[in-house]
């Protein structure tokens with residue numbers, strides 16, 4: 124994923140432009156900023172690069188999700204269907220607007236299982252939020268059909284799939300709105316930052332105001348701006364946007380390298396017939412930030428993870444099933460409703476239900492999955508070495524696990 128691997132003179136130059144004027148804020152100070160508007164420039168570049176009509180930068184990907192939900196009118200009591208395999212930010216954003224996260228199974232796409240979504244729709248469902256995990260996409264056609272049939276909002280959390288596409292469209296631009304994160308480990312980084320993309324002018328205008336205390340941004344004098352609704356401060360700074368501007372210009376390079384490295388590694392792991400790979404609804408659209416692969420059973424996967432650890436080569440291989448950040452199994456703070464402030468009864472009882480909800484179908488997928496992060500800096504030799512070592516570990520475990528007949 125990481126754009127931080129390509130930090131260089133270009134980022135420093137953009138940041139320096141801002142440091143020269145000292146105007147670190149994205150709004151106002153029209154004279155002293157001497158024509159430097161990095162945030163606006165980055166929003167334009169995002170629209171052009173990804174084919175979105177509008178883009179609103181935010182202080183993080185989490186803030187982008189919260190902003191998008193507010194702008195789409197998702198709030199108290201509304202149910203939002205999202206996958207049980209995602210980053211914690213996805214449900215944090217749902218909770219932050221007073222809505223109810225309804226977590227459902229993923230399938231071997233590692234994204235929403237459309238059947239599970241269908242089964243979860245109730246009269247309170249307002250939104251379906253696919254999360255395009257690990258660089259690749261959900262089955263968008265199936266989800267679009269469900270949303271259309273039940274008149275639901277489709278909000279894409281594409282935070283970790285910048286540069287991925289589905290049938291020629293950028294992930295994050297297919298639903299009513301979509302978000303990217305530019306945190307430090309994403310495909311392109313601003314250090315911290317995010318964006319909401321939408322083709323709907325009204326949704327965009329709401330995002331613009333919501334991220335800046337409800338300012339309407341209609342005048343030249345901030346003090347005289349009106350506040351048509353209540354907003355918050357989810358602004359990005361000019362320094363962060365400057366970094367993002369240098370990074371977005373490198374995106375195609377990042378993607379080319381990622382795809383090449385991904386394909387080398389996949390070829391090597393393909394030598395083992397027991398290894399299978401993630402299902403990709405549109406293989407051409409995989410941004411290739413990770414290579415996600417499956418082993419035949421949970422037991423074998425555990426043994427492989429342990430052996431990778433024992434050999435000191437687990438780093439960069441993620442076993443999400445045991446990971447505290449990405450899978451329902453370890454989200455005790457969510458299931459136990461550990462919040463610092465009171466939440467609504469509706470939210471409380473929905474979270475309580477998660478303690479006993481059956482995720483066995485999802486467990487059966489996630490317990491067999493390992494995702495290998497693709498580095499931009501690997502040499503061909505390093506990929507070969509890495510791949511052969513993984514293959515060695517898998518073969519060793521498979522040999523030990525074979526029960527003689």
Ligand SMILES: *Cc1c(COP(=O)(O)O)cnc(C)c1O
Pocket residue numbers: 183184185186209210212213254256280281282283304305306316317
């Ligand atoms: C990173 C990420 C976010 C949140 O982004 P931040 O910028 O870190 O707040 C949201 N959803 C997913 C799937 C992510 O990977």
